Amino acid sequence: xxxxxxxxxxxxxxxxxxxxxxxxxxxxxxxxxxxxxxxxxxxxxxxxxxxxxxxxxxxxxxxxxxxxxxxxxxxxxxxxxxxxxxxxxxxxxxxxxxxxxxxxxxxxxxxxxxxxxxxxxxxxxxxxxxxxxxxxxxxxxxxxxxxxxxxxxxxxxxxxxxxxxxxxxxxxxxxxxxxxxxxxxxxxxxxxxxxxxxxxxxxxxxxxxxxxxxxxxxxxxxxxxxxxxxxxxxxxxxxxxxxxxxxxxxxxxxxxxxxxxxxxxxxxxxxxxxxxxxxxxxxxxxxxxxxxxxxxxxxxxxxxxxxxxxxxxxxxxxxxxxxxxxxxxxxxxxxxxxxxxxxxxxxxxxxxxxxxxxxxxxxxxxxxxxxxxxxxxxxxxxxxxxxxxxxxxxxxxxxxxxxxxxxxxxxxxxxxxxxxxxxxxxxxxxxxxxxxxxxxxxxxxxxxxxxxxxxxxxxxxxxxxxxxxxxxxxxxxxxxxxxxxxxxxxxxxxxxxxxxxxxxxxxxxxxxxxxxxxxxxxxxxxxxxxxxxxxxxxxxxxxxxxxxxx
Numbered sequence: 001x002x003x004x005x006x007x008x009x010x011x012x013x014x015x016x017x018x019x020x021x022x023x024x025x026x027x028x029x030x031x032x033x034x035x036x037x038x039x040x041x042x043x044x045x046x047x048x049x050x051x052x053x054x055x056x057x058x059x060x061x062x063x064x065x066x067x068x069x070x071x072x073x074x075x076x077x078x079x080x081x082x083x084x085x086x087x088x089x090x091x092x093x094x095x096x097x098x099x100x101x102x103x104x105x106x107x108x109x110x111x112x113x114x115x116x117x118x119x120x121x122x123x124x125x126x127x128x129x130x131x132x133x134x135x136x137x138x139x140x141x142x143x144x145x146x147x148x149x150x151x152x153x154x155x156x157x158x159x160x161x162x163x164x165x166x167x168x169x170x171x172x173x174x175x176x177x178x179x180x181x182x183x184x185x186x187x188x189x190x191x192x193x194x195x196x197x198x199x200x201x202x203x204x205x206x207x208x209x210x211x212x213x214x215x216x217x218x219x220x221x222x223x224x225x226x227x228x229x230x231x232x233x234x235x236x237x238x239x240x241x242x243x244x245x246x247x248x249x250x251x252x253x254x255x256x257x258x259x260x261x262x263x264x265x266x267x268x269x270x271x272x273x274x275x276x277x278x279x280x281x282x283x284x285x286x287x288x289x290x291x292x293x294x295x296x297x298x299x300x301x302x303x304x305x306x307x308x309x310x311x312x313x314x315x316x317x318x319x320x321x322x323x324x325x326x327x328x329x330x331x332x333x334x335x336x337x338x339x340x341x342x343x344x345x346x347x348x349x350x351x352x353x354x355x356x357x358x359x360x361x362x363x364x365x366x367x368x369x370x371x372x373x374x375x376x377x378x379x380x381x382x383x384x385x386x387x388x389x390x391x392x393x394x395x396x397x398x399x400x401x402x403x404x405x406x407x408x409x410x411x412x413x414x415x416x417x418x419x420x421x422x423x424x425x426x427x428x429x430x431x432x433x434x435x436x437x438x439x440x441x442x443x444x445x446x447x448x449x450x451x452x453x454x455x456x457x458x459x460x461x462x463x464x465x466x467x468x469x470x471x472x473x474x475x476x477x478x479x480x481x482x483x484x485x486x487x488x489x490x491x492x493x494x495x496x497x498x499x500x501x502x503x504x505x506x507x508x509x510x511x512x513x514x515x516x517x518x519x520x521x522x523x524x525x526x527x528x529x530x531x532x533x534x535x536x537x538x539x540x541x542x543x544x545x546x547x548x549x550x
Contacts, residue, residue, distance in 0.1 A: 002030050004173055005047045011177075012053040013089050017045035017140065036060065036163040038156050038362065042134050042143035042523075045086065052142055055172040057090045060144055061097035062175060063166030064128070069102045070165075072127050076104040078192070080117035081132035082226050082291040084142050085254035087111070090132045092180060094144070099188040100178035103127075109191045111252060113226040113292035115400035118151040119200045120192065122397070125149075133291040136263035137523075139256050151397035152367025156501070197230070203395040204234055204403045211240045211406065213413040217282035220405070221246040221273045223262040224253040225290030231405055238406060244280050246273050256290075264289055264296030265388050267308040278304050284412050284422075286405055293399035294388040297408060299422050307423055311388040312342035312438040312531075317425045318382050318390060318404070319345065321411045323352050329379060336366045336383040339480075339500070340529040343513040344436040345384075348429060354381055360482070360503050361518060363389055367397035386440065386529070436513055437537040441528040442520070443549065454519050454526045457549055458483075461506055471508060471515065472543040474532075478509040515544060 009015050018026065029048025034041055034056050041060060043052045068075035079095055081087035088111070095105045106124060114131050121129035129147035137143070146154050146162065154162065169175075183189045220243055222228045228250050235243065249258045249272050256262040259269050264287040273285035277300040285298040285306075297314060300306045309317070319335060326333060334355035337345055349356040355378065359365035366383045373380070374394070383391040389399030392407055415421060445453045461467065467479050469490055480487045482505040485498050507516040513532040520527055528544070530537055 002048070005030070008055070008173060009047060012047050012055060013086055013093075014045040014047060014051070014053045018047050021046060036063075036159065036166050038159050038364070039153070040143055040145040042137060042141060044140050045142065049172065052086075052090075054089075054093050054177070055175060057093045057144065058097050058175040058177070059169045059172040060166055061094045062101060062169055063162060064094075064130070064146060065098050065101035065103050067162045067165045068127055074104065075102070075127040076106065076124070077128045077130055078106045078108075078117060078120045078124060078126045079130045079132070080108045080112040080114070080120070082113070083111050083224060083252035083254055084132075084134060084290060085139065086142055087132045087254070090142065090144070091130075093177065094130055094132070095189050096178040096180050096183060097175065099183040105183075105189045106192050107189055111226050112192075112197075113230070113402055114145070114398055115293060115396040115402050116197065116200055116230070118147060118396035118398040118400075119203070120196050121147055121149065122151040122395075123196055123199055131291065135291055136261070136265070136289040136294060138261065139254060147398075150367065150371045152371065153362075153364040153398065155364055155368060200395070200402075201230065201234055201237065203393070204406065205237050207393040207395070207403055208234075208238055208406045208410055211238050211410045211413060213417055214240055214242050216242065216284060216409075216413045216416050217277075217280060218243040218409055218412070219246060219273045219277045219280070219282045219285045220244070220250070221270075221285070221287045222250040222252075222292070223259060223264065223269060223287055223289060224249065224251060224256050225262065225288060225292055226252075227288035227292040227402060227405070230402060234402070234406055235409070240406070240409060243409075244276060244282060246276050249273070262290050264294055265311065267298070270296070270298045270308065274298055274300060274306055277306075283416075284409075286408060288401040288405070292401045295390075295401035295404055295408075296388055297422070301421075301423075309422065309426065310438060311384075311386045312345065313426050314388065315341065315382065315384040315386070315390065316344060316348055316429055317411075317422055318384070318392070318407070319348055319352070320425060320429060321414075322381055322392060322407075323354070325411075326379065326381065331377065331379040333381040334373070334378045335381050336369050338362070338366070338385045339505070339507065340440075340516050340518065340531075341384065341386045342436055342438045343531040343533075344429070344433060344438075347433050351433065358500075360500055361385070361505065363399050365501075366391070370394045370397060386438065434533045436531055436533045439530045439537055439541060441530075441541060441545070442523075442525045443528070443545075444523070444525050446524055450524050454524075457526055458504060458506065458517060458519065460548065468508075471510075472540045472547075474510040474512055474534075474540070476508055476510060480505075480507040480509065482506070515540075
């Protein structure tokens with residue numbers, strides 16, 4: 001098998017990556033097979049069935065075509081791609097196979113963001129969508145995300161069915177690339193019309209309404225991704241011009257040359273933006289990740305100091321400020337959040353008297369609930385996850401940094417009119433409700449041994465006959481096991497069913513908040529979530545890892 005792949009190295013599109021890989025990396029490509037999971041496919045480049053290359057992309061495309069044509073007489077798919085290495089090439093590979101196998105394809109001519117893809121699927125009444133991206137993963141990654149006709153990522157049941165079609169294709173090297181020019185000439189592949197982008201810009205502009213003040217200077221950086229120039233077009237339409245772009249860092253480039261990691265969840269990604277803000281007397285730095293579904297912010301002060309806000313803090317501030325913005329709407333308001341989002345969000349929602357909806361981790365579950373809510377008279381206040389993903393208006397059904405950036409700029413300027421900052425807003429929340437400290441720890445475990453280690457960490461709480469009544473000096477009130485679908489009340493020794501779908505997640509509930517454990521759906525990692533009203537969360541984290549993880 002290896003020799004057959006090597007003979008097709010030139011056609012694989014990944015020759016430059018293959019030639020720089022270690023023997024171990026190369027062998028992994030031949031000894032494994034990519035699987036389509038609940039978050040699609042995300043992997044490194046290379047040859048073999050276990051790496052991303054032209055042939056494995058074609059395999060996914062053919063499986064998707066069979067999946068769609070089995071359910072629809074005339075299915076259509078919108079395809080977008082970001083600025084990563086091979087994103088455009090992979091989008092054309094997908095388009096060719098889909099179009100040659102009974103699917104009408106609407107393909108973006110140039111890079112676009114994930115929220116634009118979600119919007120386009122809905123706007124064009126397409127059957128499905130495909131986004132070629134690996135979000136904020138390292139530069140040697142790419143991936144394929146598949147969306148349903150509502151513009152949300154596929155739910156587990158749909159993903160499982162699609163996966164069965166993909167897995168049944170066992171000879172990807174025999175999949176030849178169709179004649180792309182002929183498919184275009186026959187209108188089986190059409191390029192996305194500019195009016196779709198214009199409609200998206202119009203919808204975002206309507207959400208913002210207007211930015212009343214133009215006094216606060218802002219620095220924008222796309223981290224070499226897709227949020228520019230569309231954000232410039234939106235801000236121009238809102239008559240807001242008081243911003244600077246970190247130009248070198250906003251050049252589309254899959255190598256992400258100015259950052260170690262193109263991830264706005266990490267403060268290190270803001271170094272150049274902060275420097276520009278300090279030089280230009282700007283007050284705020286906003287960064288978006290490569291496919292512009294996530295964002296992060298840093299507020300800069302007159303003395304040159306600054307504050308980075310984590311994903312939970314941004315969500316809390318948006319909850320409060322948007323609530324004030326919608327106070328006169330006289331509509332019942334609701335939020336949607338993941339169950340690993342800060343405990344403080346739950347308590348702030350109760351204080352604001354808004355309906356709180358908790359869903360499993362993964363924005364697809366938020367999207368599913370938004371679809372159910374669509375026909376109701378309630379108004380969305382905010383949908384969000386702790387991992388820097390937000391949605392204020394469900395014009396798209398995935399995390400949408402494009403719509404949130406101008407909203408943050410609007411609120412920044414409104415606060416300044418009253419002599420306030422985001423720092424004041426978050427501190428006010430802490431003072432009134434309690435300063436819950438939130439921390440997410442992602443621990444990596446490579447290979448088969450790593451999988452076994454992650455399983456052992458999770459299973460230790462399921463195989464023991466007695467659940468812990470105390471953790472790190474905190475009294476356990478309840479244990480929620482979403483894989484078994486039960487919640488155990490430790491004090492009453494009672495067991496009840498959970499209403500949410502089953503997934504591999506554990507939450508330990510205390511008076512002080514919660515600790516949760518969840519294996520990642522896209523990487524060989526286990527994630528630990530701490531959301532606790534304690535003095536020293538680092539000490540709790542260290543104790544927990546030492547006892548239950550190491």
